Amino acid sequence: MLTKSAAKAFFLGGTVICAAAFVFLTVDTIAQFPDRSHEENMTPEVIHGFEIWTENNCMGCHTLMGEGAYYAPELTQVFRRRGEAWMTEFLKDPQAFYPNRRKMVQYDFYDAKKVGKEEAAKNIADTIAFFNWVGDIDLNGFTGDPNNGPEQDIEKAAAKAAAPTAAASASVDQLATLRSLNAVCAGCHTIGGGALVGPDLAGVANRFDAKYLTKWIQEPSTIKADTTMPNLGLGDAQVKELVDFLLTLK
Amino acid sequence: MKYKSQKIAWYFFAACMGLFLLQLVYGFIMGFAHMGMDGLHDIIPFNAASATHKNLLVVWLLAGFMGAAYWIIPEESGRELWSIKLAWVQLASLLLVGVTAVIGFHLNWWEGRKFLEIPRELDFLVVVNVLAFLFNLLMTIWKGKRITTTASVLFFGLLSAALLYLPGMITFDNIVFDSFFRWWVVHLWVEGVWELIMGAIMSYLLIKLTGVDREVIEKWLYIIVGFTFLSGILGTGHHYYYTGAPGYWLMIGGIFSALEPLAFLGMAMYAIAMARKGGRKHPNKIALTWTIGCAVMSFVGAGFLGFAHTLPSVNMYTHGTLITGMHGHMAFWGAYAMLILAMIAYVLPQVTGRKRYTDWKAEWAFWTSNIGMTGMVGAFAVMGVVQVYLERKGGMDFLEVQEQLHVHAAGLVIAAALFTMGIVLFFMNFCSYGMPNDETLGQED
Known part of the structure; x- marks a missing residue:
């Protein structure tokens, strides 16, 4: 019959082996991240866009790379789906789009009245640059994309x-x-x-x-x-x- | 209650009750928003409600773990708590940080990182707080008469939880790195070291409530936490399938997270076997009900419903849908919320000196809340499955799909109302015991 010290050895041994494997894989994964996420395209605009994403807790409603809350659309491929023109128009006044439906939060960052026209335009452009960059990350085939109708010419x-x-x-x-x-x-x-x-x-x-x-x-x-x-x-x-x-x- | 300083646990549990009830209020705000009734949008938008809902959960569970540790460690070590003053300071500062964070969420002061929305400035206060807590425990164990397995597993779990909070405090410019290390905190907490805490608290409760020999219970504790780490550490891979990490995580995450239910199944079988084996008829039946309930529901929520969407080929479609909400709700409820309610149910009669063991409120609280939660999880499952098929498979627009889900969200809110009734009954029962006192001081349970 199993003794307590054998049980303890099983716990400690298993934990040490798995933790070591996990650390090893982490090192390898981190080494691959710059390539897989195309860090060379991470301009200051993209980084600023990520800051806007984080500071406003966009993840509290949307998902990105499938992570976040499930109240607003998945945005991993939003740049491919909607394009720059649509996104720029949308972000100027999100609540004007889809009236009578689920609303986006009224933030200062895109509001020309709150932060000034230039600042708002820059924030919008940087947010879009961030989404453009995210869309290129190698996600092992995940798009999270609803099929948004056939492409039009x-x-x-x-x-x-x-x-x-x-x-x-x-x-x-x-x-x-x-x-x-x-x-x-x-x-x-x-x-x-x-x-x-x-x-x-x-x-x-x-x-x-x-x-x-x-x-x-x-x-x-x-x-x-x-x-x-x-x-x-x-x-x-x-x-x-x-x-x-x-x-x-x- | 053997030692005077154990009374501090009651105050931590009282804080749990308050924060838990507040958490439910924010749950309803989100439930109604999912029904299309978002009247509060301009004051409390969905992301503020969701950050508050999740962080109140984390804070009250931590407060519960702390209360449980302040009760268990003195008894296991055979002495008074090292410093009762430090425990008080620590409770006050924990609440202060929690309340400040929640107010901040309503003023757009946060970080958009799921479960870790607390701003980094406050993170440092959390670290100081937890260090004070651990120091207090360590000194108690150090100066105590004996070091038991239960106490050391509990301490090791709490210490690891504190250490694993640190990777979440690093700032990254690249979202892929940010996401990777965020899961070091969230996953390695709930599917790793928190299970050590859970295993230890459950062992303590089983030793007390079933009267089975400590050596037997602690031996199985090692086996179960062994399985937890064997599957849980590399099981972190199921968060790395589609977030920018290399493809080998699909295989590693798939295999190891498929083993995770075994740890929970082991826990459930162990709790039930010990309860059957135990010759001791402890009068506090409701505490045993919560303990067994916790073991079973954590298997259903964390084990079974987690497995339901953990395989990469399934997760490809369910990743980022309400399916995650289905699993998350019952996993946190079964594994951690019920555990703390079990601990509270066990401690209450001793800490207040009122030996009331057969109150209708206590029993109804258990059944109503569990039936309510089962209903909620059913509603989440329907919403998630409908979303996967209409949106991911059928190609329907996101908002169109969400409007189809309004009726199921109504089901969710009704089930949540039942669940809330259960929690309110638990709270009423908690209040009816009155304030803690020294009536049972020195008596071994």
Whole structure:
């Protein structure tokens, strides 16, 4: 029968062996971290972005690399998913996005009124730089990504829509605006890819006219009080270009 | 109660009760937010509520461990506590740090590091506090009549817990390093050295409540903590699958964390076997109920539900979803919260001199809280599984999925209300014993 001293030897021996193995693996892991996380791309902006992430306890709602609370979206691949343009717009006023739904905390760091326009813009840019860097870390295949709908090619969509009516084909200038907006709109809409957060916009020109679409873009909540469509605060010229484009989607 | 200084334990336990009840309030804030009722968002946003909920848990569990150690160590060492004054200072400063941290969380003063949200400035105070605590214990053991296995395992567990707090205080610019060493604290605490503390406290309770020979109980204590470290240390790897560490952690973490349930199963079988074997009929039945309950629920929560998502191929989908919440709630409840409630239930009649052993509140507290927690874990499981399938597998948008979960969050809140009733009953029972006194002084239990 097992004696107490044998039991003690089992405890001490097992602990020492496992602890030694753990320390050995830790040394090896740490040696691999700079490569696996692409430390060479860790600019001061990225480090500042990480500070913003930590200081505001973003992990208290979001997850990053799958770690955090489970109240707000997983952000490991947010840069690939949304792109810089969308993220910049979003962070300027997160509560304007997804109105009537779960809210993000009103922080000072992105608030131009609290920290000044330049500071806010820098903080937003650095936060995005941080997410861009995180997206490249080798996570053994983990993305934590919901499949956010098929990727869209704005040029193809425009060309396809414009094909029957050559007159409505988008100009080069228009495409520049549309491309920058695409990243923002595609966060919620697709063209022929099915409904995501907002409806599929294929054939939207058959359903609505210019006036109605303009109003939707400029003041979404006057059409539908509980809508999740944000007011992006676009200029008149941009709205017109966007509506012209939407009217080609027959 | 053999020694006068053991009374200090009651004050630590009273602090536990207060912090625990406050923790539940913040749990409800989050539960309602998950139902879509986030009216408090502008005052107490979700991240403030979650940091408060988690850190109150850590602080009250630590206060509970300290109270238990201040009760057990003098008795095991056969002398009064080395310094009762130091214990008081230490209790006051622990509460001060805890309350300051919680207020800070509401003012955006924290670190976004799960479980370790307490700002580093306060971390140093925690270290001083714990050093004072350990010094007090060490002097008591040193000057005592004997050094028992139970006392030394308890002390070694507490000392290791203190040492493992240090890696969490290093600052890193790289999130991969930060995450790696954060788990040195969190994992090696709850699935490592805290289990030493748990094993020791449980051994003490079993020795007292079952009357089984100390030599037999302590022999098995070594075997169980041996299995804990054999699986738990390299089992840390299950936190390193998808956070930037090399691929070999998938295999190492997978194998060793799959063994972790064995340690908990061993603990459960050991507690039940000792209770059956014991010839002694201790009148404090409810303390034994909590002790056995702790051993069983820690197997279910930490062992079984942990295993449910610990394999890398499963964790690929469940990592970062509410599945973690399912496991976390019952693991902390079963292994640590119930352990401290068992200790409180055992100590109360002695420290207050009131030999009330058959109160309905005590029994209802046990069953209501456990049924409530089981319901909560069921709700978390449904939420987590639905999230995995709709979001990770089906590709639905995060917020869309979360809206589908509102109804299950309502289930969570209802189960949590039942759980809270149990804890309130426990608290009422705690209060009905009155203040500690010297009535049973010098009597060996």
